[in-house]
Amino acid sequence: MALVRCQDLQKSFVKGRETVEVLDGINLEIQQGDFLALMGPSGSGKTTLLNLIGGLDHPSAGAVEVGGVPLNEMSARQLAKWRAENIGFVFQFYNLLPVLSAQRNVELPLLLTPLSSRQRKANAATALKIVGLEDRAKHKPGELSGGQQQRVAIARAIVADPTLLVCDEPTGDLDRETADEILSLLEVLNQEHGKTIIMVTHDPKAAERAAQVLRMDKGRLAQEAA
């Protein structure tokens, strides 16, 4: 059964007097356990599609289902709760809270759960161990390299054990070597931990690490085998 299903998905934005069609009838199915790369030129609608699948935005028309849940029918409040339980986000610029240590950044999503403080700490430590940063738990983001910060962001994304990871240019701000390390980590999460991953990227080398690559242009999809 498909984990993600998009049916005739459309999204438009109003800019001044003009309406810009960003997604123009996307039909897509992503199976559980997939590692999918979304490629395409700037403005092709990759990130918009990712945001809709991640429950960050509502479509203008069409339907998007994740795990059988119709996201387009949910309120903002319901979506927030759903995201906390089902989605892990990884952003290009890590977006860690600079005032918190790595451990506390990872703990953030767990503040919304009924877990005890001790359990939250233990889960965060496990997530940091998975990304290989258990010895940097007390460090603040400013004391970590870009690659380490992205690992912390990945630990934050997986700490609540979500089904789906959505990654928007996760290697866009990293050098080649560090980017490869992050991509290897995503592969491990996909293959060993069974996480379904959707990754937006401009980098063909990053896309090569995915099991499937989809190309987008002008709000439409063109599938191609990896």
Place this chain on the structure above:
Amino acid sequence: MSKLGLLWANLFRRRTRTLLTLLSLLVAMLLFILLRTISLVFTDGSGFSPASVDRLVVAAKYSIIDSLPISALQQIQAVEGVDAVTHAEWFGGVYQDGADFFPKFPVDPKAYFDLHPEFHIDPEQLQAFINTRSGAVAPKDMAEKYGWRIGDKIPIQGDIWGKRDGSRNWEFDLVGLYTGVDEDRSPGVLLLHYDYFDEAREYDSGTTGWFIVRLADGERAAEVANRIDQLFANSSDPTRTSTEAEQQRQFMQQIGDIELMMSGILGAVFFTILLLTGNTMAQSLRERVPELAVLKAVGFGDAAVAALVLGEAVLLCLLGGVLGAALALLVALVIGPGMEQAIGVFEVRATTVAAALGLSAALGLAVGAFPAFRARRLSIIEALRAV
């Protein structure tokens, strides 16, 4: 980490800015508590001597600076319901360089102490006061403060009252020391012998400032006050009789509308603090737009993010309030004795501290409301796009 831990961490993101804001809040709360404490003394008349429920004060109807003829004493004494009467006058005067003012009242020594059983004086010293026309008795703490000993001469420069010989140099012999009802509360008044004052003063001989009446029955205060005022209603010296507490309150207000002045000062302070703290919170929000978007992305709802922002403002202001209150209590301990010399009583009340903390929380809500509203409406997509 808890949500409170998250609030705390965010609060000290820009340590210098937060500390400076805290400092300004601290000073505002310190001012609030100290000024409010002074203001309460003036508005409820709790300064100087403790008011008695069975004493009335008879003063000139239109202004307490007007005198009353001393002969009125006999007439008041004859009013039904009056048990005893004495009198006192405001002397003013400057001691040394005038830096520390304390009140001085020319009184009838025996009658004054008779009507004020809360004041304690050694009987021999009281007798010396009665017998010595140039005599004076001082509160014990006042004598300690100025290093006076019994037998010393206390020079006072008259400002209201000059002498018949044209000079303004008064000199009194300290013949006794007295204390108030408790040691923490000074009577605060240097008592002078009326006979000497009345004989030597340049003008207004045979008059006094006010009469103090002891009631036979404290529950008939209004009735007796009315009777006294009616007695003098058509005379050249009409009176206004009130309870001692009310008279003290009116006297304090002669200095000016203290409450209005205090309110003006505090209003200006809090308006400035409102702008300053509001600006700090707005700036803090602007810097954190992407972080708030991330919080929303990972599942914090709109209301939860708004509550975090609002909570941060309230926490900041409450922290300033608590520190300000703590400092105010310390300052009150240090300046208390000096203030008590000047205004009789200086005691920070629990209600004043509670009001300061309530005001701090309200300030936090006021300065946090708009940033919280903006945080609530923040679009995750637009905020992340701006990174």
